Amino acid sequence: MYLPWWSLAAAAFIVAALIPQKPWKAFLSGFLGLFLLWGILAAWIDMKNQHILSQKMAQIFPLGGSYILLILVTALVAAIVGGFGALTGSYVRKK
Amino acid sequence: MRIVPFLISAAVTIGLVIVLSTSFGSIPPLGSFLSPQEGFWQNAEPTDMDYNTTLRLPQLKEKASVYFDDRLVPHVFAQNDEDLYLIQGYLHARFRLWQMEFQTHAAAGRLSEIIGKGEDNVILSFDRNMRRLGMVYAANNSLQVMESDTSTKKTMDAYTAGVNAYIDQLTSGSLPLEYRLLNYRPEHWSNLKTALFLKYMSYDLTGSENDIEYTNAKAVLTKELFNKFYPFTQDSLSPVVPRGTTFSPPTVHPVAPASADSLYFQWKDSAAIALLQKPDKDNGSNNWAVSGQKTQSGRPILCNDPHLGLSLPSLWYEMQLHTPESNAYGVSFPGSPAIIIGFNDHIAWGVTNGTRDVKDYYAIRFKDESRSAYWFDSAWKPADVRVEEIKVKGSPSIFDTVSYTIFGPVQYDASFDGFGRATASTNFALRWKAHDGSNEFNTFYLLNRAKGYTDYLEAIKGFSCPGQNFVFASKDNEVAIWHQGQFPAKWKRQGDFIMPGTDSSYMWQDNIPQSENPHVPPGSEFVSSANQLPADTAYPYYMGGAYDLYRGLIINRQLRSMNGITVDDMKQLQTDNYNVFAESARPILLRYIKEHMLTNEEKNFLTVLRSWNLRMDTEEKGAPIFTTWWNNLEAEVWSDELEAAPKPVIFPESYTLVEAILRDSSAFAQADNIKTPNKETIADAVTAAFKKAVPVLKRADGEGRLAWGKFKDTGIRHLLRQGPLGRLHLNTGGGDNVINATKQFHGPSWRMIVHLTDKTEAWGIYPGGQQGNPGSKYYDNFITKWAAGEYHALWVMEEGDTKAPQVKYTMTFSK
Numbered sequence: 090m091y092l093p094w095w096s097l098a099a100a101a102f103i104v105a106a107l108i109p110q111k112p113w114k115a116f117l118s119g120f121l122g123l124f125l126l127w128g129i130l131a132a133w134i135d136m137k138n139q140h141i142l143s144q145k146m147a148q149i150f151p152l153g154g155s156y157i158l159l160i161l162v163t164a165l166v167a168a169i170v171g172g173f174g175a176l177t178g179s180y181v182r183k184k
Numbered sequence: 185m186r187i188v189p190f191l192i193s194a195a196v197t198i199g200l201v202i203v204l205s206t207s208f209g210s211i212p213p214l215g216s217f218l219s220p221q222e223g224f225w226q227n228a229e230p231t232d233m234d235y236n237t238t239l240r241l242p243q244l245k246e247k248a249s250v251y252f253d254d255r256l257v258p259h260v261f262a263q264n265d266e267d268l269y270l271i272q273g274y275l276h277a278r279f280r281l282w283q284m285e286f287q288t289h290a291a292a293g294r295l296s297e298i299i300g301k302g303e304d305n306v307i308l309s310f311d312r313n314m315r316r317l318g319m320v321y322a323a324n325n326s327l328q329v330m331e332s333d334t335s336t337k338k339t340m341d342a343y344t345a346g347v348n349a350y351i352d353q354l355t356s357g358s359l360p361l362e363y364r365l366l367n368y369r370p371e372h373w374s375n376l377k378t379a380l381f382l383k384y385m386s387y388d389l390t391g392s393e394n395d396i397e398y399t400n401a402k403a404v405l406t407k408e409l410f411n412k413f414y415p416f417t418q419d420s421l422s423p424v425v426p427r428g429t430t431f432s433p434p435t436v437h438p439v440a441p442a443s444a445d446s447l448y449f450q451w452k453d454s455a456a457i458a459l460l461q462k463p464d465k466d467n468g469s470n471n472w473a474v475s476g477q478k479t480q481s482g483r484p485i486l487c488n489d490p491h492l493g494l495s496l497p498s499l500w501y502e503m504q505l506h507t508p509e510s511n512a513y514g515v516s517f518p519g520s521p522a523i524i525i526g527f528n529d530h531i532a533w534g535v536t537n538g539t540r541d542v543k544d545y546y547a548i549r550f551k552d553e554s555r556s557a558y559w560f561d562s563a564w565k566p567a568d569v570r571v572e573e574i575k576v577k578g579s580p581s582i583f584d585t586v587s588y589t590i591f592g593p594v595q596y597d598a599s600f601d602g603f604g605r606a607t608a609s610t611n612f613a614l615r616w617k618a619h620d621g622s623n624e625f626n627t628f629y630l631l632n633r634a635k636g637y638t639d640y641l642e643a644i645k646g647f648s649c650p651g652q653n654f655v656f657a658s659k660d661n662e663v664a665i666w667h668q669g670q671f672p673a674k675w676k677r678q679g680d681f682i683m684p685g686t687d688s689s690y691m692w693q694d695n696i697p698q699s700e701n702p703h704v705p706p707g708s709e710f711v712s713s714a715n716q717l718p719a720d721t722a723y724p725y726y727m728g729g730a731y732d733l734y735r736g737l738i739i740n741r742q743l744r745s746m747n748g749i750t751v752d753d754m755k756q757l758q759t760d761n762y763n764v765f766a767e768s769a770r771p772i773l774l775r776y777i778k779e780h781m782l783t784n785e786e787k788n789f790l791t792v793l794r795s796w797n798l799r800m801d802t803e804e805k806g807a808p809i810f811t812t813w814w815n816n817l818e819a820e821v822w823s824d825e826l827e828a829a830p831k832p833v834i835f836p837e838s839y840t841l842v843e844a845i846l847r848d849s850s851a852f853a854q855a856d857n858i859k860t861p862n863k864e865t866i867a868d869a870v871t872a873a874f875k876k877a878v879p880v881l882k883r884a885d886g887e888g889r890l891a892w893g894k895f896k897d898t899g900i901r902h903l904l905r906q907g908p909l910g911r912l913h914l915n916t917g918g919g920d921n922v923i924n925a926t927k928q929f930h931g932p933s934w935r936m937i938v939h940l941t942d943k944t945e946a947w948g949i950y951p952g953g954q955q956g957n958p959g960s961k962y963y964d965n966f967i968t969k970w971a972a973g974e975y976h977a978l979w980v981m982e983e984g985d986t987k988a989p990q991v992k993y994t995m996t997f998s999k
Contacts (some may be wrong), residue, residue: 094219095201102197112189128602130220142361142959148908149365163218163225166204170215173197179189184802 090098097123097167097180098174105178112179119175135160218582224364226357226958235993242999243270250275250995251981256954256962258995259504259981263328266342267408268507269521271997273346276501277373279352280518281955282360283497286903287519288377291384292317297575297584298368299904307730308574308582315572316586318593318619319387323379325621330379336626340375343521347373361958363906368577381519382625386618388492389650394545394730396605396612397834404829407451410930412844413822413836414680417721419735420768422740423668424653424712425702425719434724435697440675441689446717448683448690468732470758470923471655471738472712473663479749484940486657487754488525489932490715491925496910496964498952500934504981505632506870512632513980515950522628525934527946530635530657532938538651538667541728542617544678544692546591546685550611555587555597558611559686564589578892591615591685605832613685615692620791622648626869631963637706644668645698653713659940662706669720671696672724687730696725708865710743712736714923715928733839734921740766751947754937757923759973761800765921766790766810769842770798773813776870786878802893803918811919813836814882816873824857838921893917898926900951909958916971924973935975947975970998 102121110118135143135156143156152158205214217223221435235252243553246263248271253259260267275326276284289295293314301308331337351370363369402410421427434718441448471488492499502517504866505523514526523532550567551557557564575581579686587594591613596606606612621648636658644654644666648750651669656662672692683690702718717727741764742757782790789809794808818835826833845866856864864872884890888896896919897911918924918931925931936948951970955962969976979990986994 090885094215094222095205098197105647127220131225134220134225134230137230137232137914138959139231139961141231141961141963142224142228142347145908154548154745154908156527163220166214166218170200172203173193173200177190177193180186180193 095170097120097168101171101174102178105175106181109176109182110179112176114177115179116172119178120172122175123171124164126168126171128160131160131163138177187708207367212364214659217364219911222356224361224959226359227361227364227957229955229957229960231961235962235995238996238998239274240999241270241274241346241349241997243342243349244997246999247999248997249986250997251986251991252993252995253979253981253990254992255502255966255976257502257504257979258990259506259979259984259991261506261688261981264507265501265509266338267997268505269339269342269546270346270349270507271502272345272516272521273348273373274350274997275346275503276348276516276518277347279954280501281347281370282362282763283903283956284347284381284519285373285377286362287384288380290314291323291380291387291388291957293319293572293574297364297577300577300648301579303602304423308576309600309603310318311574312572312584313386313602315574315584316595316600316602317387317594317616318586318588318595319383319774321588321593322386322616323376323383324739325619326329326383326623327376327379327621329621329622330625331375333623333626333681334625336629337375337489339521339629340378340625344373344375345580360956365904368450376518378625381517383618385517386624386633386650388544389537389652390540390616390618393541393679394834394971395543395679397683397832400830400833401826402449402451402681404826405930407449409825410451413825414730416677416726417717418731419841419847420839421717421720421733423702423717423719423735424736425704425723427720427722429704429719429722431719431723432700434673435700436673436694436725436915438673438675438678438726441488441687443684443689444756445677447687448681449677468539468715470712470735470736470739470925471534471536471653471665471712472710472743473532473655473657473665474710474746474749475657475708475999476661477709478743479939481750481939481941482660482661483748484657484661484663485751485754486527486532486655486663486938486940487758487936488536488655489925489935490525490537490679491931493930493934494933494951496900496952496958497956498933498950500950500952502948502950502954506981506983510633511980513946515948517548518741518956520625520628522625522632524628525936526632526633527938528634529659529944529945531631531640531656532940532944533631533634533640533657534655534936534945535652535713536655538653538669539715539729540651540653540669540671541679541730542649542669542671544615545612545682546589546596546690547682548587548589548591548594548611548613548685550587553598555585555594555611558587558589559684559791560590561688565593587613589613589685589690592619612682617649617672620648620670622646622670624648636660637664639668640664643740653718655711655713657866657938657940659942663702663708664706664710665711665713666703667701667713668698668703669701670698670723671701674728676713676726677728678726680728701724710891712739712743714739730837732921733764733837735923735925738762738923751937751939751945755947755973755975758932758935758937759918761764761917761918761919761921763800763922765838765842766796766798768846769814769838770796771864771876772842772845773810773817773870776867777874778871780869782872782874785882786875789881790879794968798918799921800892800922801889802915804892805890805915807892807919808884808890808895809877809881813874816876817841817870820857820869820873820876821865861891884974894920896926896928898928898931898971900964901929909966911967914967914971916973935970937975946978946980948978949975991999 902909918926
C-alpha cells in the first residue's frame with residue numbers, strides 16, 4: 090500500500106487549508122514538517138544500512154560521496170513541495 | 185480565498201510536482217526516486233535484515249524450505265524437480281532480477297529500449313549487432329528443441345513460473361535499484377529468455393573466430409609468412425589429450441572445394457605488408473582433476489576456475505539444490521535453471537572454453553540493393569528478409585533489415601559495418617553453430633544427477649555449442665576430460681578466412697562424430713585443460729581457432745611433478761602467479777638487449793627485470809617492465825609487415841614470436857623494419873622496444889604505481905559501468921599467461937576445489953556477493969577474500985541439519 094510520493098503536497102495542502110494561519114507560516118510549517126518527515130525517514134534508513142547505499146548514490150549524483158548531503162537533498166525536495174502545497178492551502182481560507 | 189496568490193502558488197506546486205515526476209536524460213524522476221517510502225532508499229537494506237519468511241506459491245506441489253547460511257547461500261530442499269526449479273527461479277529473481285533481465289535484453293539486442301542509443305550510437309550498434317548475429321533466431325531454434333523434450337520443458341516452465349511469481353509480487357518499494365536509475369519496470373520472464381541467456385553464453389564463448397582479420401592479413405602476406413604469423417600448432421604445446429596418444433582414423437573426410445586455391449586462398453606471391461587493435465582474447469579458464477594416486481587422501485580432487493569478464497552483480501549465484509533424488513551444489517546462472525559448475529554426492533564437474541572456431545563468414549553477392557536475392561550455385565536465390573524493430577528510449581523505433589541466406593543472417597552489409605570490422609561494399613553472411621537448435625541445458629540437468637562416468641558421458645554427449653572441455657572426477661576414483669561440442673569437420677584452413685558464398689562446396693560438411701572428439705578416458709593420474717589446443721597434429725581433424733598455450737603448459741608441468749597432493753596444494757596452484765611465458769621470453773629480451781646503448785636510467789629498469797622472480801605478485805616491479813617491453817617488441821616486429829593490410833588485422837599470438845625466435849633468431853626476418861633502409865636485427869628490435877617502454881614505466885614509477893598490483897589495477901565494474909556501484913582498484917596479482925589469470929577487468933569468475941572424500945569437502949569463491957542489490961552488505965562481500973586468493977569452505981547441508989548453527993535464515997514455501 091503506497092500513496093504516490095506527491096501525496097505529501099496534497100497532505101500539506103489539506104492541513105494548511107484546515108488550520109487558519111498566515112501564508113508565510115503555512116509555508117514554513119509545510120516546509121519544516123516535510124523536511125523533517127523525509128529527512129528523519131531517510132536518516133533512519135541510512136543508519137540501519139550503515140551508509141552502504143547512500144555513499145554510493147552520493148557519488149552517482151554527484152554529492153562527493155556525502156550521505157549527509159544526500160539526506161539533505163532528499164529532505165529539501167519534500168520540504169519545498171510541502172511548503173508550496175501548504176502555502177496553496179493557506180490561500181483557500183485566507184480572505 | 186485570494187484567487188491570484190492561490191493560483192500562483194498552486195501553479196508552482198503543481199509545476200514542482202510535474203518537474204519532479206519527469207525524467208530528464210539520464211536523471212530519473214526525482215520525486216519518486218528520492219522518496220524514502222518508495223524510492224531508492226528502500227534499496228538500503230538494513231545490515232541486520234531478517235530474511236526469514238513464509239511464502240505462498242500456488243504452483244507448488246509440496247512444501248519446500250530454503251535455508252540460508254551466513255554468506256546468504258541458499259540450500260534448497262524440495263520434494264520434486266518442479267518445485268526445485270520453481271524455487272530456484274524465485275530465488276534468482278529475488279536476488280538477481282535486474283541482471284537476468286538486463287543480460288537477456290542485451291542478448292536480444294534490446295538495450296536501446298532501456299538506455300537509449302548511447303553516445304555515437306554505440307548502444308544502438310550493439311543492439312543491431314546482436315540482431316544481425318541472429319541471437320533471437322538462434323534462441324528460438326533452441327527453444328523448439330528444448331521444449332520438445334518433456335523433462336526440459338517441465339523444468340523450464342517451473343523456473344519461469346518461479347521468476348514470474350517474484351515479479352508479480354514486486355512493489356515500488358522492492359524494485360531493484362537499477363530499474364529506478366533507468367526508470368523502467370521488469371517484464372515477465374519466459375522460456376525464450378532462458379534460451380536467450382544460454383545463447384548469450386554461446387556468444388561470449390565462441391569469439392575465437394578471426395575470419396575477417398585473417399582475410400585482411402592474407403591480403404598482404406605470402407602463404408609462408410601467413411603460416412609463420414598464424415600457425416595452427418605450437419612447438420611447446422601441452423595439449424588436453426597428451427602428446428603421443430594415437431587416434432583412430434577419421435570417419436568423416438571433409439573435401440576442400442576444387443576452386444579453393446583460386447577463389448579462397450588467393451595467396452600473395454610476394455609480401456608487401458597495419459596496426460590494429462589487439463583484442464584481449466579473454467574468455468579462457470583452467471580446469472583439472474587429479475586421481476587418488478596423486479593425492480594424500482587417495483581420493484580425487486577436481487579444480488575449475490572459469491575466466492570471464494568480471495562484473496557486479498556477479499554472473500554466478502551459489503546454491504545447493506536438493507530433492508530426495510538429487511543433491512547438487514555449485515554455481516548457477518541467474519537466468520537458467522540447474523547448477524552449471526559444481527558437484528553432487530557422487531561426482532564433480534567443471535568447464536573451460538574449447539575455443540574452437542564455429543563461426544564462419546561467407547561473402548554474399550546480392551542481385552541489387554534490396555538484398556532480397558543472392559547468387560548461389562549458378563542461380564538467384566531469394567533471401568528471407570526480416571525487419572527488426574529496435575525500440576529506443578525517448579525516441580521513435582528504428583527499423584533494421586536483415587537478409588537471411590542459406591548460411592545464416594547477413595551480419596555485415598552496406599548498412600552495418602560492425603564497428604569498422606567490415607566495409608560498405610561487402611556482404612558477409614554468418615554461419616554459426618549456435619544458430620542450430622540444441623538443448624545444452626539438458627547437459628547440466630543430467631550432470632546435476634550423474635552418479636559416475638557413464639552418466640557424465642551421457643550428460644555431455646548432447647552438448648553442442650559453445651564447445652567446452654568438461655572435466656570430471658568421481659568418488660569411484662575416476663578422472664576424465666572431454667573436449668565436447670558439435671564441431672563441423674573442416675578441411676585445412678576452412679573458415680579461417682571469409683569463404684565464397686556463391687557456391688555450396690564451401691558450406692560446412694558433416695559433423696565430427698561425437699565419439700571422435702578429443703578426450704582422455706578414466707585411467708590417467710590427472711587430466712587438465714586451459715584453452716589450449718585439445719590435441720596435437722596427430723588428431724585427424726582440422727581444429728582452426730586461436731588457442732592459448734602457456735597456462736596449459738604450466739598446469740601440466742606442475743601436476744606431473746606433484747604427488748601426495750592436498751587441498752592446500754591445489755589452492756596454491758589455482759592462485760599461482762608464476763609466469764611461464766616470461767620464463768621463455770625474458771631470456772630473449774636479456775640476450776638481445778644492446779646494453780651499451782642504454783642510459784643509466786634505462787639500465788636501472790633493466791636491472792629490476794633481471795632480478796625479477798618471474799612472478800606476477802602485487803609487489804613485483806619486474807612484471808610491468810616485462811609486459812610493457814614485450815608488448816612493444818611485438819609492435820616493433822609485426823606492425824610494419826601488417827601496416828598495408830586492410831583493417832582490422834590482429835597481431836600473431838605472443839607464443840608465435842617467442843617460438844619463432846627460439847627456433848632460429850638469425851633467420852627471423854620479421855625483425856627487420858621494412859620501412860627503413862637498414863637491415864634491423866632482432867637485437868635492434870628488442871632495444872628499440874625497451875627504449876619505447878621506459879617512458880611508460882618511468883611515469884608509472886613517478887606516480888607510485890610500478891608495483892604490479894597497482895600497475896594492473898584490477899577492478900570489478902557494475903554492469904552499467906556506474907563507477908560507484910563497482911569495486912575498483914583491487915590490489916591483486918596474476919595476469920595473462922598465468923594460472924591466476926586475473927587481468928584488469930577479467931579473470932577467475934569462480935574458483936572451485938572439490939575433494940571427493942566420503943563426505944565431499946569443497947572450497948570456492950567468486951568476486952561478488954549473493955545479493956544483486958548494491959544497497960546490501962551481501963552485494964560485494966566476497967571480493968576482499970577473492971582478491972587475497974582465499975576461499976570459502978562450502979557447506980553441503982544435509983536434510984537433518986535444519987537446526988545446524990550454519991543456518992541463519994529460513995524461507996518456508998507452501999501452496
